[in-house]
Amino acid sequence: MASCGSVDTEGSLKWRSGPPIRTMIGCPKVSISFHKIKIAGQISDLLQSCRRSLRPPHGHFPPGSDMSQIPVIVHENSSIDWPPAATVENSRSWSEWVLVCEHASCHIPAEYDRLGLAVGAESDHIGWDIGAADLTRAMARRLDSTAILANYSRLLIDLNRPLAAESSIPTRSEETEIPGNALLDDPERTRRVERMFTPFHRTVADFLDRRRAEGRKTRLLTVHSFTPVYLGEARPWHLGILAGASRGLAAIFLKEVAAEAPGLSLALDEPYRIAEDDDYAIPVHGDARGLDALLIEVRNDQLRSTAAVEEWAGRLCAALGRI
Template sequence: MLNVEIFPKTPFTESQDGTLDFGTVVHTENADGAPSVLLVCEHASKRIPDFLGDMGLTAEVRESHIAWDPGALGVAQHMAALMSAPLVHGGVSRLIYDCNRPPEAPDAMPVKSEAYDIPANISMSPEEREARIEHVYGPFSDAVSGQIAQHRSSLVLMVTMHSFTRIYHDQQREVELGILHGRDDRFALAMMDAAPADSPFVIRLNEPYSATDGVAHTLDVQAYANALPNVMIEVCNDLIRTSDQQRAMAEYLVAWIDRTLAGFQNRGAA
């Protein structure tokens, strides 16, 4: 049974208007000109707002992949630079709110992640739950939709960047690069068709997750709803620990995406 008494709630830190102070919950790195690709990184940050203290978690857990996607932001930023693409990325831990989940999803504010109970979420009040939706999910969603609206005449693709852990529930995963899709599978399938034959990585479609795991929210709500082709890319986080690894992965992915886009547009699929 989950024990809600193990998390001594710290006093809420309120802003001047009386709301909970979540700090900066979303960052937007704009691109000049008419970008063709929009990048999104929902799980870029492990930051926990001050009013939540340590959430009842050890430092090791707060640094681990259950709190964020290690390396994903670095890859996304290098990709953005290479493609002159705008990038929207999260500013708080996904343990506060997972911006790739709708408010009604149980794992939007998880009470348990893998083997870890999340005490601050177990003891969360209905008012705090609503505050997280309003002040984290809302601004993030608005930032993504704002970029789509601003650049809709030039955008041909949205890419969401994620990372995953090699070991999950004590099982080793073989996949190293995952190409995922939601309701629109066109670009994901095109990427698989254009995958380098001599790739040094194990590449799989819809692994280590798929839409049935609830991971396609941003793709479907933001891109599919706007008739914008889209794809989610998952990278094993032990491949992108350093800045050099992140840069190399970005170069690999951008070349692959560019090659795929050329064929995709030539077929008139976009």
């Protein structure tokens, strides 16, 4: 199971403090040892070089296609502690499903001093969707789909909230105060928008628009998890399926998942409903483009082991294959 202290990508970087780490950067015979090294724009150059060396033979992509050249957006001051806002995995996929995980990481750069939270608080459900990144990757492998995952904690800025929403940069999450988000000035808000929110959603939008330009059918699935108890109230559902314009498809998907696991508690529009003033990915990237667009919420106590994640991935992908 991945922790929030690593980013495992196609052409991956692993960042953390401690002993040097040797990791492959997505192409043969290339390895680099890192020890708190600032590598700035070289990340983008290296990954693009590796992708060129791994580009498949002519004929693998249709004429005019350039899907292998999805850009890695790296801020000019990026470092190991400031990874790209988005990680794109399996960009060459020809599956119609594109998976997005906005709450994949609980990473908070060291300069924020955990936003004043107690040690480890950011790795609880307030900081990310526990198990969602693992589930996204497991499903993407089974579907041979592209997965786009966020690399920062939602406590810094929530990528699934409109910027005007009060919860965009939360000062309180459930019963936990977030001291580092109190009384933010405009420059700091702008910094988070420019380094985290905007590049993440530009990556998603560019990828979806490129598929459309190539005439490829696309369906969007965003992957989330939820805590079993919220504000003292138990949440009985194992899975919630949410949608905006694609409510009919969501109901069909729910029935197909129920056929895979009849003993589970499943529900539409739980543990919340999608609303344009409080959600971003489905309304903006899905409904506004006229795409089939679904959001899944798996209760996070169902995703606490590799075996459990694979079991969920299997039943969800089997159901997706029939809709």
